Amino acid sequence: MPSVTDAVKMALKGNLRDFSLTQLLNLIHLAKKSGTLFLEDSKSKAWLAFREGKLAYAKYGDEDNSLAAILYNARKLNANQFRAIQERGNSMNDKELGLLLVNAGYVSQQEVLASLQDYLMTIVQRLYSWMEGVFYFDSDRLPPSDKINLRLNLENLIIEGARRLKEVEQLQDEIPSLDIALKFRDRPDANVRDLRLSKEEWRVVSFINPKNSLKQIAQALKMNDIEIRRVAYGLVQAGVVEMVRPEKTLPRPITPGIPNTTPQEQASLVRRIIQRIRSL
Amino acid sequence: MQTVKMVVTGPFNAGKTAFIRTVSEIDVVSTERKITKESEKVKATTTVAMDFGRITIDEDLVLYLFGTPGQRRFDFMWEILSEGMLGFIVMVDSCRPETFREARSILETFRAYAPTPYIVAANKQDLKDAWDLEDMRIALRLDSTVKILPCVATDKESVKTILLELLYQILQEMEDGAT
Numbered sequence: 001m002p003s004v005t006d007a008v009k010m011a012l013k014g015n016l017r018d019f020s021l022t023q024l025l026n027l028i029h030l031a032k033k034s035g036t037l038f039l040e041d042s043k044s045k046a047w048l049a050f051r052e053g054k055l056a057y058a059k060y061g062d063e064d065n066s067l068a069a070i071l072y073n074a075r076k077l078n079a080n081q082f083r084a085i086q087e088r089g090n091s092m093n094d095k096e097l098g099l100l101l102v103n104a105g106y107v108s109q110q111e112v113l114a115s116l117q118d119y120l121m122t123i124v125q126r127l128y129s130w131m132e133g134v135f136y137f138d139s140d141r142l143p144p145s146d147k148i149n150l151r152l153n154l155e156n157l158i159i160e161g162a163r164r165l166k167e168v169e170q171l172q173d174e175i176p177s178l179d180i181a182l183k184f185r186d187r188p189d190a191n192v193r194d195l196r197l198s199k200e201e202w203r204v205v206s207f208i209n210p211k212n213s214l215k216q217i218a219q220a221l222k223m224n225d226i227e228i229r230r231v232a233y234g235l236v237q238a239g240v241v242e243m244v245r246p247e248k249t250l251p252r253p254i255t256p257g258i259p260n261t262t263p264q265e266q267a268s269l270v271r272r273i274i275q276r277i278r279s280l
Numbered sequence: 281m282q283t284v285k286m287v288v289t290g291p292f293n294a295g296k297t298a299f300i301r302t303v304s305e306i307d308v309v310s311t312e313r314k315i316t317k318e319s320e321k322v323k324a325t326t327t328v329a330m331d332f333g334r335i336t337i338d339e340d341l342v343l344y345l346f347g348t349p350g351q352r353r354f355d356f357m358w359e360i361l362s363e364g365m366l367g368f369i370v371m372v373d374s375c376r377p378e379t380f381r382e383a384r385s386i387l388e389t390f391r392a393y394a395p396t397p398y399i400v401a402a403n404k405q406d407l408k409d410a411w412d413l414e415d416m417r418i419a420l421r422l423d424s425t426v427k428i429l430p431c432v433a434t435d436k437e438s439v440k441t442i443l444l445e446l447l448y449q450i451l452q453e454m455e456d457g458a459t
Contacts, residue, residue, distance in 0.1 A: 011375075011408060011409045011410060011411060011412075012411060012412065012415055013409065014377040014378070015378070017378075018376075018377050018378030019377040019378065019380070019419070023419065026418070027415055027418045027419060030418045031414060031415060031418055173381050173385065174381070176385055176388065177388075236421075242421070242423075243421070263454060263457065266454055267451060267454050267455060269282070269284070269341065270366075270447055270450055270451045270454065271451065272337050272338060272341060273284070273337050273341070273343055273447055274444060274447045274448070274451070276335065276336075276337040276338070276343075277303075277335070277440055277443050277444055277447065278440070278444065280303060280335070280436065280440055
């Protein structure tokens with residue numbers, strides 16, 4: 001049998017039907033992964049490339065994702081400028097073209113970055129409509145070096161994905177009980193102020209405290225079960241908060257299943273079991 | 281004769297029965313039935329009540345391993361089985377991300393029954409489609425303090441490692457509680 005520690009590279013693959021894009025982005029974000037996520041459904045393919053948990057590059061099917069095409073579609077270049085760039089063929093890559101356009105004053109650096117960011121976000125939003133499709137994450141395939149790589153935080157994309165989650169059943173699976181509470185994750189890189197939340201979501205955030213159960217927050221904000229679940233799910237998936245038991249309902253101290261014994265006898269008994277298991 | 285028990289739980293087809301069979305000194309008393317539901321035909325049979333394995337520790341002490349039925353429709357058995365357990369193991373199939381949500385839910389259910397120590401065993405880590413442990417930790421939303429260990433339920437050494445890790449944790453919590 002091959003040792004599990006021998007495995008050089010583990011798989012990260014499955015079907016979006018079973019593990020959604022929101023969950024995948026959550027995983028990539030929290031694990032700060034670098035690599036490329038390949039997605040394929042019956043009609044199309046897409047690639048999302050990440051560096052340290054941030055979205056750097058994306059491509060959807062055979063669509064032209066050159067910088068010139070993105071700027072043209074964003075109306076930052078006119079048809080003549082776009083045609084002129086195309087006629088030059090592949091003489092320069094996107095990074096070189098971007099530099100040329102900025103230096104020549106056709107576009108500003110901010111416009112280039114904003115257009116690329118919008119393009120990446122549009123691709124992710126389109127992928128949210130995929131209910132099925134196989135995925136595979138290749139950590140050896142880094143974002144292409146000849147393209148302009150962004151460092152797009154995933155939190156807002158994840159929250160957007162959670163907002164689109166229509167299936168009540170899945171929300172109930174994800175947040176089975178409203179008796180749990182939320183608490184902010186202890187992550188130095190997380191910045192709540194950068195989140196693009198709706199008014200309703202901000203109101204939930206203002207109530208986040210290990211003492212407040214989701215049920216209490218929902219009652220205070222007059223939200224129904226589905227609404228509070230959806231907001232909580234988005235915040236959890238974005239890695240901003242984590243679910244905890246409300247402080248007043250913390251479980252009682254350990255009561256091992258060894259009746260009528262002192263703590264010393266219990267420990268001795270466990271040590272006997274350990275000895276026996278070792279000898280098996 | 282004193283008896284103690286540990287519970288092996290987890291989603292359908294996670295490898296609970298195999299885990300218990302690998303270390304039990306008796307033929308596992310298994311209540312398996314043929315699967316009739318089309319959607320669950322990943323394997324031929326499933327546990328409908330419980331699996332039951334045994335390890336004699338010494339002349340005065342016996343450890344029982346109880347495997348819970350993996351399908352949610354038999355969850356009425358879970359609470360009964362968890363009564364008085366020393367700790368529990370949550371088996372998860374590392375190659376089937378579609379079961380991770382269910383595993384999370386089972387874990388939460390058992391934690392609510394009894395706040396006893398537990399460990400997550402990422403089974404089938406010898407297969408090429410197995411997910412990385414740290415990816416599974418995030419997908420299962422496990423706190424960094426929760427142990428998730430690689431496992432191959434058919435391999436005795438691997439099963440022993442899981443049991444021992446759980447026992448060390450039980451001992452540690454007992455000692456922490458005593459001080």
